[in-house]
Amino acid sequence: EAGVTQFPSHSVIEKGQTVTLRCDPISGHDNLYWYRRVMGKEIKFLLHFVKESKQDESGMPNNRFLAERTGGTYSTLKVQPAELEDSGVYFCASSQVITDTQYFGPGTRLTVL
């Protein structure tokens, strides 16, 4: 069974540009989560989808971040326009049941110059 995959693995962009990160959850997992770790700090929750609906987006830092999950399969996280403080590693996770263990992808390392 394939795990959670993320694309790209690395992205280097300039301040003000747009970047879109993609996450493919484990097949059959209705729950999809985005997290990020900035500057070696804690891994922080961003948001949670149940199928295509946003269940909890309390961790989204501001309106420069837009997450979508059309069709309830893969998800994208767009940052527009990117700022220096957005640099970090963005992790995606999925789970079959909302209370179940969340399995994480390898992360996308975003560097904003």
Place this chain on the structure above:
Amino acid sequence: GEDVEQSLFLSVREGDSSVINCTYTDSSSTYLYWYKQEPGAGLQLLTYIFSNMDMKQDQRLTVLLNKKDKHLSLRIADTQTGDSAIYFCAEIANTGGFKTIFGAGTRLFVKA
């Protein structure tokens, strides 16, 4: 609010045991987790313990849970250089939605 705390750095000699400690605040968590992140790699689910257990052993790994003190530890026996990584303690908190709350991570450095 929910919080998970762990020491940031641990250095051991190869062959010794490593003990990484963690404290958490949400007593309603059903499971508590240890994740491992090797350099340049993603998060790997290392092991987890159900909240009604006080110990779980898996080969070289031993997880101890003190629910009264909200203290979780991970013991790695016969630590190897390949165990060098960042270890994250985590719990799933129900705060209107279920999210994983992580500690800041303990960087384990194993000296040959």
